[in-house]
Amino acid sequence: MNAPRHSALVRVTHWLTFISFLALLVSGLEIVVSHPRFYWGETGNVNMHPLFAIPIPASRNLVPTGYGYVWPDGNGWSRYLHFESAWVLVLAGLVYGVAGLLNGRFRRDLIPRPGQRTLAAHWRRMRQYLRRERADEDEALSYNVLQRTAYSTVVFVLFPLMIWTGLALSPSFDAAFPLTVNLLGGRQSARTLHFLITWALVIFFFLHVTMVAMSGFRDRMRAMITGRRAAKKSAEAVEEHV
Amino acid sequence: MKPISRRKLLTAGFTAAAAAGVVAADRLALRHGLIPPDCQGWSGPGETLTYATQRLLTRHAMAREFSRSSISKSPLMNEVVPALGEPFKKLQAAGFRDWRVTVDGMVAHPMTLSIADLRMMPMRNQITEIACEEGWSYIAEWIGTPLSGVLREAGVSPRARYVVYFTPQAEWWESIDMADAYHPQTLLTLAMNDGDLPVGFGGPLRLRLPRQLGYKSLKYITRITLTDSMKHFGMGLGSVSPETGYAWFAGI
Numbered sequence: 001m002n003a004p005r006h007s008a009l010v011r012v013t014h015w016l017t018f019i020s021f022l023a024l025l026v027s028g029l030e031i032v033v034s035h036p037r038f039y040w041g042e043t044g045n046v047n048m049h050p051l052f053a054i055p056i057p058a059s060r061n062l063v064p065t066g067y068g069y070v071w072p073d074g075n076g077w078s079r080y081l082h083f084e085s086a087w088v089l090v091l092a093g094l095v096y097g098v099a100g101l102l103n104g105r106f107r108r109d110l111i112p113r114p115g116q117r118t119l120a121a122h123w124r125r126m127r128q129y130l131r132r133e134r135a136d137e138d139e140a141l142s143y144n145v146l147q148r149t150a151y152s153t154v155v156f157v158l159f160p161l162m163i164w165t166g167l168a169l170s171p172s173f174d175a176a177f178p179l180t181v182n183l184l185g186g187r188q189s190a191r192t193l194h195f196l197i198t199w200a201l202v203i204f205f206f207l208h209v210t211m212v213a214m215s216g217f218r219d220r221m222r223a224m225i226t227g228r229r230a231a232k233k234s235a236e237a238v239e240e241h242v
Numbered sequence: 243m244k245p246i247s248r249r250k251l252l253t254a255g256f257t258a259a260a261a262a263g264v265v266a267a268d269r270l271a272l273r274h275g276l277i278p279p280d281c282q283g284w285s286g287p288g289e290t291l292t293y294a295t296q297r298l299l300t301r302h303a304m305a306r307e308f309s310r311s312s313i314s315k316s317p318l319m320n321e322v323v324p325a326l327g328e329p330f331k332k333l334q335a336a337g338f339r340d341w342r343v344t345v346d347g348m349v350a351h352p353m354t355l356s357i358a359d360l361r362m363m364p365m366r367n368q369i370t371e372i373a374c375e376e377g378w379s380y381i382a383e384w385i386g387t388p389l390s391g392v393l394r395e396a397g398v399s400p401r402a403r404y405v406v407y408f409t410p411q412a413e414w415w416e417s418i419d420m421a422d423a424y425h426p427q428t429l430l431t432l433a434m435n436d437g438d439l440p441v442g443f444g445g446p447l448r449l450r451l452p453r454q455l456g457y458k459s460l461k462y463i464t465r466i467t468l469t470d471s472m473k474h475f476g477m478g479l480g481s482v483s484p485e486t487g488y489a490w491f492a493g494i
Binding site for chain 1: 284285287288289291292296299300303304305306308312314316317318320321371373374375376377378379380381452453454455486487488489493494
């Protein structure tokens with residue numbers, strides 16, 4: 001049997017998500033620079049106390065940052081890039097999500113297995129990582145419990161929350177679906193959450209890349225780009241296993 | 243002859259369906275006005291998807307209105323009153339008695355209205371939030387006359403597709419589609435929070451669109467023109483904003 005490690009659909013949507021995530025991150029941070037203050041509730045502006053402020057100069061002279069320096073305005077290209085990549089991300093996510101539901105991949109490969117939904121199971125796998133023990137053979141075929149929990153959190157919690165809080169910043173969308181913003185406690189709360197969840201995704205991104213690097217960067221990259229299985233040894237093991 | 247594999251057949255079928263879908267979507271979009279003027283360039287696909295989706299989902303939706311108690315104690319005028327020049331100062335000194343707004347283009351009865359004329363028209367007040375693309379916002383009560391009433395009086399041609407509005411500042415002009423032009427919350431605003439509209443907030447006349455970001459709510463309106471195409475206005479992108487990356491449709 002020679003099934004790919006990752007299906008073409010997973011590989012394509014993975015890299016589209018990666019590219020759009022980077023574009024959204026860069027453009028999003030650039031937009032933040034025009035008003036690096038965050039509020040809670042419905043309204044917020046420089047006449048009001050922020051929940052917190054990022055200690056950087058702003059790209060608008062209206063914002064009192066105390067630096068006496070104003071960045072050049074980059075919101076133009078940032079906004080175009082932000083919304084363009086948001087569409088790429090949402091459409092790739094839709095394809096990935098619908099396919100994952102229909103072909104049973106979410107149940108089979110992404111949600112932690114019934115017997116493993118315990119802290120102990122997570123800790124056991126974590127210990128394997130920390131002691132640098134070899135991975136179980138079935139990991140050449142599917143994800144381990146830590147990967148499942150991490151990927152499930154990103155796919156089912158963090159990205160949906162990002163899209164929700166992003167939509168809540170659209171005054172027109174809120175007009176049609178006011179609960180989008182009201183459930184979050186108001187426009188400024190939505191903006192603050194949008195910003196904070198970004199950092200949860202950035203943390204995941206660095207953990208993800210670190211884990212990939214630790215378990216063999218080239219093999220894992222090849223698996224996600226060409227779909228072919230990684231190391232020879234585990235491939236043989238899989239042949240036997242299957 | 244090699245038999246065609248199921249996979250190839252599916253792929254070919256999917257590609258053909260997608261191509262047919264794109265052609266059909268393009269025709270439908272053109273007919274129902276789902277293509278924004280700034281649909282060109284690398285950012286065009288995103289802008290078009292946003293505008294088309296918004297028009298299909300939110301065309302008639304009403305912006306959230308708030309209670310009197312949520313009016314911001316410290317609204318933000320955003321900028322120091324810009325250099326509007328001597329003519330503006332003179333008009334201001336005379337209490338804007340001689341401020342005029344012309345309504346022209348594809349209308350049966352071109353008009354020139356004073357602030358007093360506008361005050362005679364049906365008034366509407368709404369407590370809505372104005373949100374800047376930078377991220378900040380405030381809530382205020384806005385009082386004025388709906389743009390739709392002025393358009394009805396002018397007798398808009400059924401061929402008109404956009405309302406273009408101008409200010410004394412050459413670089414500040416904008417346009418909206420007819421859905422926004424006739425929307426009941428699109429207000430030619432004359433007063434704010436139970437007082438006159440301060441110059442810093444756009445007095446004597448500001449076009450408020452609570453369903454779009456602040457940069458569409460232009461201050462100091464002097465002219466309203468109806469047209470069926472944005473081609474001959476500026477670079478043809480619908481306003482100056484898209485030239486620097488700010489979407490023409492700011493309901494985003």
